[in-house]
Amino acid sequence: xxxxxxxxxxxxxxxxxxxxxxxxxxxxxxxxxxxxxxxxxxxxxxxxxxxxxxxxxxxxxxxxxxxxxxxxxxxxxxxxxxxxxxxxxxxxxxxxxxxxxxxxxxxxx
Amino acid sequence: xxxxxxxxxxxxxxxxxxxxxxxxxxxxxxxxxxxxxxxxxxxxxxxxxxxxxxxxxxxxxxxxxxxxxxxxxxxxxxxxxxxxxxxxxxxxxxxxxxxxxxxxxxxxxx
Numbered sequence: 579x580x581x582x583x584x585x586x587x588x589x590x591x592x593x594x595x596x597x598x599x600x601x602x603x604x605x606x607x608x609x610x611x612x613x614x615x616x617x618x619x620x621x622x623x624x625x626x627x628x629x630x631x632x633x634x635x636x637x638x639x640x641x642x643x644x645x646x647x648x649x650x651x652x653x654x655x656x657x658x659x660x661x662x663x664x665x666x667x668x669x670x671x672x673x674x675x676x677x678x679x680x681x682x683x684x685x686x687x
Numbered sequence: 688x689x690x691x692x693x694x695x696x697x698x699x700x701x702x703x704x705x706x707x708x709x710x711x712x713x714x715x716x717x718x719x720x721x722x723x724x725x726x727x728x729x730x731x732x733x734x735x736x737x738x739x740x741x742x743x744x745x746x747x748x749x750x751x752x753x754x755x756x757x758x759x760x761x762x763x764x765x766x767x768x769x770x771x772x773x774x775x776x777x778x779x780x781x782x783x784x785x786x787x788x789x790x791x792x793x794x795x796x797x
Contacts, residue, residue: 582729610784621777621788622730666729670784673718673737674745679729 601667
């Protein structure tokens with residue numbers, strides 16, 4: 579089993595819809611969780627992080643964490659064409675992050 | 688501020704050639720990282736340096752060496768390039784568990 583598993587893509591959603599991205603992780607010691615966005619041909623950039631169980635909202639993005647289930651998700655509300663990118667889940671550990679393979683999201687107009 | 692700067696941006700090598708990828712950060716971060724990214728594989732950690740003077744292997748260290756020259760600079764060396772090392776390489780630095788990435792180096796080994 580991989581350390582970090584993300585739902586396989588690509589995920590295609592219509593403009594204005596909700597995109598739901600899922601991530602499970604194997605390291606029960608992970609205390610921090612990060613979502614990075616990567617546009618095609620570019621480097622990853624941080625969009626959200628969450629440390630506590632529950633939900634964290636930032637604009638159109640909501641991260642949800644369930645440590646008991648070792649599950650973290652990212653919801654993108656009112657999806658826009660500019661949200662078309664690959665989203666990488668990264669549980670944090672001592673000095674390191676473990677990245678999932680990513681889920682590619684395409685928002686169609 | 689430039690953030691994390693990687694050089695070169697593109698490189699083509701022949702099998703067996705050597706080269707060094709350079710990375711420098713101006714954010715005074717202690718931790719620095721080298722990743723490779725292949726299609727469908729996400730980011731895989733090659734080596735990291737938790738602080739100046741220390742380096743540790745990551746998930747895929749074979750065929751690579753690193754040097755943490757000082758707090759700012761962390762270089763990655765391929766001693767004898769192989770076609771399997773064709774990839775996009777990213778350098779990153781970290782503070783408060785947040786990683787900041789360079790623009791990447793696209794390396795092809797023929």
